[in-house]
Amino acid sequence: MTDDRDLAGTEADGVSRFPLGRRAVVTSGLISGFTLATARVEAQATHTDAAGIVAGETTIASGRDHLPAYYARPDGRGPFPTILVIEEIFGVHEYIKDVCRRLAHAGYAAVAPELYARIADLSKMTDAKAIIRDVILKAPDAQMLADLDAAARWSADVNHGDGGRLGVTGFCRGGRDTWLYAAHNPRLRAAVAWYGPIGGPRSPIQPRTASDMATKLNCPLLGLYGGQDKSIDIAEVQAAARHARRAGRIVEIVVYPDAPHGFHADYRPSYRAADARDGWQRMLDWFRRYGVS
Structure with missing residues (x-):
C-alpha cells in the first residue's frame, strides 16, 4: 500500500498535482500540452474538463524507479473499475x-504511466x-x-480503483502493447x-x-483498425485474430474502411470523427460486456 502522505498534494477544480517520488528517473514530469513530434495540432482537438472528476499528475513506484503518470x-x-491507458x-x-x-x-479510474521515462524525455x-x-x-x-x-497496483491502492475489474486500452504502439499485456496479466x-x-x-x-x-490472450480483445492504415497489414491482423479464435480466445477486429492510422487522435490530421466516436462506443460496450464495469 502506498503511503498517502507521500502523495499529498493540492486540488483545485478537481485537478491534483503530486510531488515527485524520492527516486528520480530521466523525465521529471509529463508533457505539458501536446507533443512536439507532430507537425501541428488540429483545431478539433478535444478538451474534456475535470468537472465531477478528480484528475492530475502523480508518480508510480515500479521497481526502484518512480514513473510520471x-x-x-x-x-x-x-x-471504480480500472482502465490502464497505454500511450x-x-x-x-x-x-x-x-x-x-x-x-x-x-465511470472508470484511468491511469497512464509514462513508460519511456527511463530512456528519454519525450517532451x-x-x-x-x-x-x-x-x-x-x-524499451x-x-x-x-x-x-x-x-500502475494497476497503484490504481487499486491509491486511485480508488477496483483491482478485480481491470481493463486496458492503448493507441498506436500502445495498441501493440495492449495485445502483449492481455497475454501477460491473467487478472485482465x-x-x-x-x-x-x-x-x-x-x-x-x-x-x-x-x-x-495472440493465442495466449487472457481476456477478450477488441481491435480497432483503419482500412487505409499504411503502417499495418490488416490481413496480418485478421490472421492473428483467426489464430487466437482457433485457440479458444475471444477476439473481434473492426476495420473502418476509409480510416488511416491514428484515426482516434483528434489533435492530428488523421482524425476521423465518426470512426473515432464509433470506436469509443464499441470500447465502452466491450468493457461492459466482459465485466470491467
Whole structure:
C-alpha cells in the first residue's frame, strides 16, 4: 500500500498535482500540452474538463524507479473499475491525458504511466523517427509489462480503483502493447487495441510480436483498425485474430474502411470523427460486456 502522505498534494477544480517520488528517473514530469513530434495540432482537438472528476499528475513506484503518470477518476470513494491507458510513441501528452478524463467521466479510474521515462524525455523530442529508433525500440517489453502491473497496483491502492475489474486500452504502439499485456496479466477482464501493430522486428529485449502472443490472450480483445492504415497489414491482423479464435480466445477486429492510422487522435490530421466516436462506443460496450464495469 502506498503511503498517502507521500502523495499529498493540492486540488483545485478537481485537478491534483503530486510531488515527485524520492527516486528520480530521466523525465521529471509529463508533457505539458501536446507533443512536439507532430507537425501541428488540429483545431478539433478535444478538451474534456475535470468537472465531477478528480484528475492530475502523480508518480508510480515500479521497481526502484518512480514513473510520471496521469490519472483521472470519478469524484467519490469508489472503488471504480480500472482502465490502464497505454500511450502512443509520443508520450503522455494532452491527448492521452484527455482520454483518461473521458474514461473518468464514463465511470472508470484511468491511469497512464509514462513508460519511456527511463530512456528519454519525450517532451523535448520533435522527430518521430528518432523517437522510434532511440526510444521505442530500446524499451524492454518485460519492463513495460512490469510498469503496467505497477500502475494497476497503484490504481487499486491509491486511485480508488477496483483491482478485480481491470481493463486496458492503448493507441498506436500502445495498441501493440495492449495485445502483449492481455497475454501477460491473467487478472485482465478485457482489452481494446487501437490500430496496434501486429508484426514488426524482434530483438532480445522485444522478443515477441503481438501476433506471436495472440493465442495466449487472457481476456477478450477488441481491435480497432483503419482500412487505409499504411503502417499495418490488416490481413496480418485478421490472421492473428483467426489464430487466437482457433485457440479458444475471444477476439473481434473492426476495420473502418476509409480510416488511416491514428484515426482516434483528434489533435492530428488523421482524425476521423465518426470512426473515432464509433470506436469509443464499441470500447465502452466491450468493457461492459466482459465485466470491467
